[in-house]
Amino acid sequence: MNLPDIEQTCLELGQRLAAYLQDQQLEQPLLVGIRTGGVWVAERLQEQLHTEDGVSSLDISFYRDDFTRHGLHPQVKGSELPDSIEDRHIILVDDVIMSGRTIRAAMNELFDYGRPASITLVCLLDIGRRELPVQPDLCGVRLPLEEGQLVKLSGPQPLELTLA
Template structure:
């Protein structure tokens, strides 16, 4: 299987994000990356958009629904968000959407910081396999993987996609 060119899809995704911000007339949107791959993608989008704002980061480790089964990941780094996201337009960025559970956990954490005006989900890759009814608003590419196959993003510079 050929994986998509990451430079090409991040450029296209940045254009889609710009268009979405303009169409919805989002005032002062906050780019929030889900640690770790989502942060790398959000930073790349932020660079491409020539934004002067910092990318906020979200570490969902304490919000995962499998936390009690698997315990705490040893590399928990914590979230770095503004004190309040009340009435902000959030552009939530992740590298790969699969089951939807990561996004559910991310939204739960976001609401602990306030009630955003809106949340727009942007993902680099969609590999299906949903367990929850969560879909990205914008997606760089969709992949159909074989059972047991996963895609992994490494980075941050360069960003590289591999199959596992």
């Protein structure tokens, strides 16, 4: 399977996001990346968009629903968000969307900080296999994988995609 050029995909995704923000007339959006890969992708998008607040980050470790299966990740770093996101337009960024559970956890955490005006979901890769009805508003590449295949994004400089 040929994997996409991730840096080029980020560039194209940033261009599509800029057009989307202009079309939707979303002013002063807050870019929020989900640790760690989503933060790396959000930083690439920030380089193109130049949003006022830079990139905020979410560590969803305490919001996950799979503690009994996997336990708590030992390197919890905490989230870095403004004190309130009340009435802000949030651009929620993740590297890979698969089941939808990470996004559900991220939205739960966001609502603990306030009620955003809107949340736009942007993902670099969509590999399908949804367990929850969550779909990205913008996606860099749809990459259906075979059973047992996984992708791993490493970075931050350069971003590289590998198939496991």
